[in-house]
Amino acid sequence: MTNPAAAALIARSNRLGADPRNTNYAGGNTSAKGSETDPVTGDPVELLWVKGSGGDLGTLTEKGLAVLRLDRLRALVNVYPGLDREDEMVAAFDYTLHGKGGAAPSIDTAMHALVDAAHVDHLHPDSGIAIATAADGEALTATIFGGRVAWVAWRRPGFQLGLDIAAIKEANPEAIGCILGGHGITAWGDTSDAAEANSLWIINTAAAYIAEHSSAEPFGALLDGFAPLPEAERRAKAAALAPTIRGLVSTDAPKVGHFTDAPEVLDFLSRAEHPRLAALGTSCPDHFLRTKVKPMLLDLPSGASVEQSLARLVELHEEYRADYQAYYDRVSTSSTTEGPWPAIRGADPLVVLVPGVGMFSYGANKQTARVAGEFYLNAINVMRGAEGLSTYAPIDEAEKFRIEYWALEEAKLQRMPAPKPLATRVALVTGAASGIGKAIATRLAAEGACVVIADLDLAKAQAAAAEIGGTDVAIGVQANVTDEDQVQASVDAAVLAFGGLDLVVNNAGLSLSKSLLETTVADWDLQHNVMAKGSFLVSRAAAKVLIDQKLGGDIIYISSKNSVFAGPNNIAYSATKADQAHQVRLLAAELGEYGVKVNGINPDGVVRGSGIFAGGWGAKRAAVYGVPEEDLGKYYAQRTLLKREVLPENVANAVFVLCTSDLSHTTGLHIPVDAGVAAAFLR
Incomplete structure (x- = not known):
């Protein structure tokens, strides 16, 4: 059973973490x-329950708490070796755990243990960080809060910071909390409700003061030519720029992207001071660990053409990498008492700002990319507050470097699980709301890919995406693959949702079982429009993205054994499948120079879970073969060499294998997934 104090802590944490105004x-x-x-x-034992390393307040549960003995934690004061050996204290926390200890203790554990209060909150509210990063933050703290909130000059999180805050609380008994210079806030209380109330009072008081006393234009006057583009135009430009930007920021390692054109971002980029402020970077450690020390900023007006913007972005990326390398070299060699530092973790930007368009952010997965963007939005809010009252003055680059390349941060990265085989890959699967397509999308997502489920039925596509996972994993879009505009819109949706595209599966299809004499021109056109023309349109739109990214990729066609097997009463379907099969060979020959592999899969009839078979095709094929419809799967199985029925998951398995590094040198191939149909052997 959860201890009452811990239960109150979890409830308080969830409330505070649910509101982005309180913390990121x-x-x-x-x-x-x-x-x-x-x-x-x-005997009774005094304990500390504290949010563990890497957890989130809004979703905190009991498993996310570290549980430690207070007497042993406080005894660490007697063995604290000083600032030069500060990092050793994190390892010492392990000797203070109660029982199994729960989650891993974070670097901030000392702050919570040493402050003489039953309940302590350390938060990163935009309003609080605005005061913490103002050039005259200490004076503002006194003016805004009086003696109720103390000022703590910047110090890297750790044991000494805990000692500092504990001493300030003891020296200021009337204080309910403090502003941590360059960082955030800490508040305390004798009860959980009191701590929460004190945290919210600091946050809301700071926000109210900023709102009342801020200058009218904290980011300066509007810049001529930098106004936001109309929504449709800016999103079209974003989709056109995104593949190249993703390729640039993936120079050191592949990344997934996120795009936002939030009003706060667009306004910031339209103002005179945005170049100066962007160059200063973020300040709160949680922010710049995910955004890098500063973003890459396109220095062209909103009306610059896509071609002009792309050319300039390539130049700026080279400059950014050189500047970041210089920053690493400069700071890593400037200290004779610290180091050796970890190797540089990559010189690519994680946030790219485009005036008139919005912000692109990147990470090892969609959640990380999205959070990086959210944190930079926090930083914009912080800069607005600081500039409105004073001057934005983040911590200096040496301090940023000490945290970015902190040994404890490196250790945290090393503890992360190995990425899944398709991590950082973005997949678009057509006809994916059911049957084979859904099985493929599900498998790709399970292997780490972000998936766009395109289907004629938007509601079903969105439902399938929700079933696979949240929007950080899968989204559903409507796409009639016979419509050029809808196909382009679905590719654009993939690019804006996840940054780009790596893997395309042409799966959308239908079938009509008719003899030659029964097949109408309309039947013929429908089959060829959906599968032959549709595959062409999807591949063409996707290839533009794959080429612009310069990251290679895969295009996979779900063809059919009927592309090589001549069955009865199947003229239109089999002919269009043969068309698809040859598209594979043609595109493999054309796109190979860009590192794009093109392969196909030839399944036998997939009866179970198939939308095509459930839509009447199954009944007609059963009639052709003279078997009951419910036995059609068994019939197909018995005519194979392996006597096995082909399921959607079998096709999905083949798609996955084609996308892995194990088949990195395979293109132009058709893989039979038919349990062995001799007449369909490839020759």
Whole structure:
């Protein structure tokens, strides 16, 4: 059973973390002190429950809490070796755990343990960080809060910061919290409700003061030519720029992207001071660890053409990489008392700002990319508050470097699980709301890919995406593959949702079982429009993205054994499948120079879970073969060499294998997934 103090802590944390005005995703930590019976001695023992490393307040559960003995934590004061050996204290926390200890303790554990209060909150609110990063933040703290909130000059999170805050609380008994210079806020209370109330009072008081006293234009006057483009125009431009930008920022390692044209971003980029402020970068450690020390900013007006913008972005990317390398070299060699530092983790930007269009952010997965964008939006809000009252003055680059390349941060990265085989890959699957397409989308997502489910039925596409996972994993879009505009819109949706495109599966299809004499021109045109023309349109739109990205990629056609097998009463379907099969060979020959592999899969009839078979095709094929429709799958199985029925998952398995590095040198291939149909052997 959860201890009452811990239960109150979890409830408070969830409330605070649910509001982005209070703290950013995974930012800050909260704690509670209380008593439990030691199961070994039977005596009461004083404990600290504190949010563990890497958790998120809004979704915190009991499993996310570190549980430590207060007496042993406080005893660490006697063995603290000083700032030069600060990092050793994190390892020492392991010797203070109670029982199994729960989650791994974070670097901020000392702050919560040493401050003499039953409940402590450390948060990263935009309003609080605005005061913390103002050039005269200390004076503003006194003016805004009086003696109720103290000022703590910037210090890297750690044991000494905990000692500093504990001393300030003891020296200022009337204080309910403090502003941490360059960082955030900390508040405390005798009860959970009191701590929460104090945190919210600091946050809301700071926000109210900023709103009342801020200058009218904290980011300066509007810049001529930098106004936001109309929505349709800016999103079209974003989709045109995104593949090249993703390729640039993936120079050191592949990344997934996120795009936002939030009003706050567009306004920031339309103002005179945005180049100066963007160059200063973010300040809160949680922010710049995910956004890098500063973004890459396109220095062209909103009306610059796509071609002009792309050419300039390539130049700026080279400059950014050189500048970041210089920053790493400069700071890593400037200290004689610290280091050796970890190797440079890559010189590509994680945030790219385009005036008139919006912000692109990147990470190892969609959530990381999205959060990076959210954090830079936090930074914009922080800069607005600081500039409105004073001057934005983030911590200097040496301090940023010490956190970015902190040994503890490196250790955290090393503990992360190995990425899944398709991590960082973005897939578009057509006809994916059911049957084979849904099985393919599900498998690709399970292997780490972000998936766009395109289907004629938008509601079903969105439902399938929701079933696979949240929008950080899959989205559903409407796409009639016979419509050029809808196909382009679905590719654009993939690019804007996940940054680009790596893997395309042409799966959309239908079938009419008719003899030659029964097949009408309309039947013929429908079959060829959906599968032959549709595959062509999807491949063409996707190839433009793949070529612009310069990251290679895969295009896979779900063809059919009927592309080589001559069956009865199947003229239109089989002919269009043969068309698809030859598209594979043609595109493999054309796109190979760009590192794009093109392959096909030839399944036998997939009866179970198939939308095509459920739509009447199954009944007609059963009639052709003279078997009951419910036995059609068994019939197909018995005519194969392996006597096995082909399922949607079998086709999905083949798609996955084609996308892995194990088949990195395979293109122009058709893989039979038919349990062995001799008449369909490839020759």
